[in-house]
Amino acid sequence: MWQIEGGIHALAKAIAALAERQGARVRTNAPVAEVLTAKGRTSGVRLASGEVIPADIVICNGDPGALATGRFGEGATGAVPRIPPGKRSLSALVWYAHAETSGFDLSHHNVFFSPDYAREFREIASGQPPSDPTVYICAIDRSAGEHAAPPQGRERIQIIVNAPANGDTHGYTPEERERCTNAMMASVRRCGLTLDNSMPHSLMTPQDWEHLFPATGGALYGRASHGWAASFQRQGPKTRLPGLYCTGGATHPAAGVPMAALSGQLAARVIAKDLASMRTSRPVVTAGGMSMPSATTGSTG
Ligand SMILES: Cc1cc2nc3c(=O)[nH]c(=O)nc-3n(C[C@H](O)[C@H](O)[C@H](O)COP(=O)(O)OP(=O)(O)OC[C@H]3O[C@@H](n4cnc5c(N)ncnc54)[C@H](O)[C@@H]3O)c2cc1C
Structure with a gap:
């Protein structure tokens, strides 16, 4: 067992400070009412206050069930599969x-x-x-x-x-x-x-x-992990809606603070990869005399 000096919220504070040092702006008490979409991908979020924050990438850290049941608006409902009540943890x-x-x-x-x-x-x-x-x-x-x-x-x-x-x-x-x-x-x-x-x-x-944790029925660990195949059915970082990603204790690999942190790392890696493949790079002449194709024409898997 690991404990954190200063209590568990010292970890949240440390992560917030780290993010701010990297240029992030942390906003709390700002519930998201809707994930916005345009041209088949995410375009930002609308807060419950009505404020719109445009964004190319949206990461949902709530339970993915909240997306599937429309708690984040119509545009995001198809992004992840529903978790039937019988499959809740x-x-x-x-x-x-x-x-x-x-x-x-x-x-x-x-x-x-x-x-x-x-x-x-x-x-x-x-x-x-x-x-x-x-x-x-x-x-x-x-x-x-x-x-x-x-x-x-x-x-x-x-x-x-x-x-x-x-x-x-x-x-x-x-x-x-x-x-x-x-x-x-x-x-x-x-x-x-x-x-x-x-x-x-x-x-x-x-x-x-x-x-x-809206849309969970109070389930604390995401989708139930009974059965050999259950681990493979947990929501991963990628969703069906381009630009929208999932992290947190209700996603792969599992619940608990260390696992939620791992899922954040996974999402960061996948996003970095997707951003690299989205970036339009100018054709470059290589030493072999071949020009590189634009990465946007490649498959993103
Ligand atoms: C009673 C209890 C005891 C636990 N004990 C332990 C333990 O000892 N060790 C351990 O490792 N884990 C423990 N856990 C599990 C651990 O707390 C979770 O797995 C972990 O907090 C998940 O982190 P997360 O960031 O995914 O989600 P959360 O910590 O739940 O954070 C999600 C955040 O999203 C916010 N949010 C939701 N919807 C919206 C919205 N529409 N707009 C804006 N914000 C929104 C929520 O308010 C919340 O702050 C415990 C859980 C519970 C309930």
Whole structure:
């Protein structure tokens, strides 16, 4: 496991600073409403504010499902295949809590397994949150080292339980949220860990993830990776719309910060190659006396 000094957002800040040093201008709080097209390729984006930003290349870092379902306008819907709801990866219930813990000496990363893992996945497949879930707990204030003293009193913990990716069609009622919290607490209690009942927390459900990652139903890892062929069906950097590229945790190779970074590198390489093949170069006389054809007449594969 790798951790980042200063927390995960230190990485985003470092990448932003690197990009700015290379001449990029970073704009946040600027939701894109539409990918614009002209003459069969991308021509820029329109922000929700109405502002139009012309561009030869557009890179979509959201879930590709958002393109396919028209969240970025009609022009981009055919750019990538749709991901049917049945092919979505898992969503999650995530508690961000300030809790007093007892009975079990937590490490930084902890997994409490359900005694019936198969039932857990049957319940999720039928659209239900697991009744006796496997629980991951990240004890944020505890060092990854083995001999660190546990924090006194309340500590910050993040708790993750798998859930069905149906956040576009199902909202969790207060009763259901309470049932899920009780089921999670019972699971860890069986393993010896008690979380105090009054634990102040904020609970993210698949509906909240759907809001953050539109068109996913709350699926956190893009297309499901079950089966030998599934890896080959993940969206790669190239789309069917010239000038539009995809990157991010929902694309090839996989979810997770390191994998999302790899997908960014892949996209950068493909774009550099495509730009080189698009550039019209003047015919040049070579030493052998042959003139080079314009790269635009070659196949771009
Ligand atoms: C609870 C949880 C715990 C996780 N823990 C880990 C972990 O410990 N280690 C790890 O490696 N990975 C972890 N992951 C996975 C990791 O966070 C993701 O795989 C990674 O953030 C994906 O990066 P990304 O850049 O593709 O997408 P994101 O980080 O999701 O960034 C996409 C951005 O696009 C923005 N966006 C979407 N639509 C639009 C639009 N229309 N206009 C403008 N902007 C838009 C979104 O607001 C978002 O900021 C975790 C994920 C979750 C949910």
